[in-house]
Amino acid sequence: MNAIKEAFKTVSDLWSLMVGLKVTGKYFLEPQRTVRYPWKAVANLDTFKGHLELVGGVKDIFTPRCISCGMCALACPSNCITVVKRKAPKPTPEEEKALAEAKAKGEKPKDKTPKDPERFLYDYSLCSLCGTCMENCPVGALRFSKNVYMAGYSRNDFQFDLVLKLRESEAHAPKAEPAAPAAETSEA
């Protein structure tokens, strides 16, 4: 009786090998799951975080909404953001006079310096894409781009000025998306 059981078990054990072959055989005939990258791209890129980019203003979409407060740089865990504020423009003689008058009157002079940053230096190679800067931006001037195809030959390729990048996007404004393979819908 035991011997029969043993023999039966051996046969069923060996049968498990056939079951395995059946699975691989089945998948051999089924369609592939791979997306052939250079010609096709996966369809779920719109939720993926690319590098940071500045959001354009309400009126002029090519001038950043940023007010150069530096909260992002302060919050950043990896110190990858440097905001360079604009220097106050040299006042004209009349303005200087007015300023002196105002001072004499004890009024606080109104700062006419544009708020938007001169340069917004960003080091993508240091960034860990945590989003802390976005959350701490008081005016919502930062967001993640959809550009997930960033590639470069040297570390310097990943250090860029976001103000410049925003302006550059003006140059090829019609196709607002950066050059990336057309995202075709695939079933993956």
Place this chain on the structure above:
Amino acid sequence: MPAELIRILIGLVAVAVSVGLIGLVMVWVERKVAGHVQRRPGPYEVGPYGLLQPLADALKLVGKQLFMPDNADPILFWLAPVLSFLPVLLLFLPLPLGDGLFTLDVNLGLLLILAFSGLAVLSLLLGGWASNNKYGLLGAARAVAQSVAYEIPLLLSVLAVAFVSGSLDLATVVKEQGTWPWNWNIMTQPLAFLIYIVSALGETNRAPFDLPEAESELTAGFHTEYSGMGFGLFFLAEYANMVVVCSVATVLFLGGWHGPVLPGPVWFVLKVSLLMLLLVFFRWTYPRVRFDQLLNINWKWLMPLAVANLMLTAFFVKLAQYAVVKM
């Protein structure tokens, strides 16, 4: 005699060329099948359906620097890959692809094949030993133990077929079988066929018995230190060996060139390809067995079964002869 010599020469060249070609095609098939089993395309960039991919691989291998580790034995180190590949060429000589389509007419063809295939293990041992690497040494030790062990059930199962056919000549073995599957030796010797396939996996170091090169344990086993064509030759020899064992299985068990409608050589190639496909599927389906289990399978299962099968065969063959004589 000159005619025979010319035939051998032509055969050798043809074999060398076709072994190279088969190797390339098999690499492609292996990768393509692996790809499709794993639901990815496999090679598809180089040439139509990636057909030129193995060629590109081969070119890359040829172009690579030949590297030898310090303190390795230079002669043995480079002898090993050559030695692994050369005997395989000889194995193709007595194989009958069709009726009368073979290179060398020896009436002990089976013996020749078994003898030369035994040489392969020597190259693995040399390669592993000479590369002065601990993984290589462990791989070589495994290769020897495995090949020596699996040769015995292989021999015994082949012998059973030879008993039935009454000949060691491969052409005769095929001629004894008929056109239809029920006339083939696999019907009379199913157990021998199973034992043969399992031992053949062990002999050719194919997964799930690829222990001498088990990459998760021994990184690459005996060919850890080989680069470029040194590795390429081992690689080619592995595929050539696969072709040989599948061809022998076709000749012995699956009726060789026999088959309806299509011409003989086509049937032969078809059967060999199907067997190879099966081996490829094995590799991409099963986990690797452990070394002691590998030897246990051999000594505790295959050996007794093969011996029993052989004795039964001998008994029935003798019985049949006796009956014929009586009549």
Place this chain on the structure above:
Amino acid sequence: MTRYADMDQVAGDFYTNNFAKTAKESSLILNLGPQHPSTHGVLRVIVEMDGEYILRAEPVLGYLHRMHEKMAEVKTAAQFIPNMGRVDYGHALAWNWAFLGAVEKLAGIEVPERAEYVRTITCELNRIASHLLWWGAYLLDLGAFTPIMYAFDDREKVLDILQMPTGSRLTYSYYRIGGVALDLSEDCLRSIREFIPWMRSRLPMYKDLVSDNIILRKRIEGVGVIEPELCRRYGATGPVARGSGINYDVRRAEPYSVYPKVDFIVPTSELKDARGRYDVRMIEIEQSLRIIEQCVEQMPEGDILVKGAPKPSWKAPKGEAYFAVEGGRGKIGVYVASDGGKNIYRTKLRAPGYSNLSLFAEVSSGTILADAVAILGSLDLIIPEIDR
């Protein structure tokens, strides 16, 4: 240069020499790693071998050591969150959670209920991804090449879902002090609801493909038997302890978040071997699906971040806190002690893999090399987590 400089530097480095001092003359000393196909990255194990048998083994760590605990000293609590995504690439969200749980405990911050549900759902999804990664890689260790592709096919689906709220696919920094960064969208919830039955339909295929395979069974049954007492001595937790029959799961033992409200079982196995750990993880995938299913049903509306959530410059109050969560590999514990300064004074990360791996030396001695690989794989090692 150091007090170790006087060591006999003949061949091999400090660790090999130190190991070889107590080795037998006739045995073979083999370095498995730091680059080796079955050490999952950069673990190194020095083994003393007699033929194929392992007499003694000693893991050598530190090849991926990044000193996260020092980094915690120079960053504020909120700024340290991205680091936690990078400790363990397998189950990053559990580490997120462990650290934030400790900080929230320290500061006495209550997390909104919806955020707790979001955390549970994403953490469990991440656990499934972690177990699938282990499953594929483990079978790769055992010589089966195909399962990892099927596992990654399924894992991709999990990552697609997790990408929707988090924006990343591997090193998440999604949780925030007092909540989470983004709510789960309707899209995301729909994908989760679709994913659950789909994943369930895949599990029988896994079983057919390898779990029942006789070769696999022979490879892992009776291999690497870990007695419960051994687990206790080494502090092994997670599937390693549960595979040894210890019914210990932080989600049940020290309930946190919404786990008391959901119904799931803690799988254990009396086999105590690699098979037991394998089975436990496979059942855990099912249980995680159950938890997600219930959480998606129960999830209330509401805030995802506590009102007045701490800013990056937030200073943690004085005090100390210990918080443990159940990660894919076991109990993840984070201890924080703050003196009220800008940065947290001391952060201690308790990695489960660290304790689990430390018992390898004892379990592997006397086994053969292939078994050692099977044991190593069954411990589910993620080296960045062990080295921290």
Place this chain on the structure above:
Amino acid sequence: MDALFQGLSLDYLAACDYAKTGKTWQVFLPASSLVKAAERLRVADWHLEDVLALDCAEGFVVTYHFAHFDKPGRVAIRVLAPHDAPNVPSISHVFDGALWHERETRDFHGVIFEGHPNLIPLLLDPDMADCFPLRKEPKSRAKTREMLEVGEVVYCRPSFTLMTPDAPAEGQESGGPAATA
């Protein structure tokens, strides 16, 4: 907990609020009774979670966290090791898991665990054996009592001032059940 440490020389024993600190008990021990305490915990089915050191103004507070597999609760055993001679007995022969945790603590803080069989660098480079990254600058060290939870003091040795708040406080009720010192 007090029953567990009956007859041991203790410095400080306090029950902590689990919801606030994640642990239920906190114990300060003199280095001499650490191994004995570990043995008792081992018998009582505790397991070692981790070992860490806190670089405080008074010295290294080496903390051992223990937990149960089958019931909730966490106890922090603490030993003070002075900065100039940071020596603590090893408990690696009681809890093997301490082998690595102690090596790690030696790497990070330079606390020497006496009796450890193999106290070589684990996570750090052996060439960095004399560099202890988590040691703090003397002036930036915080005081123990400013960080650690005081808890509900069950017993405090009168001479033990580590946890006494700066202002004279009432928490010094001696004569707990474990008093043998």
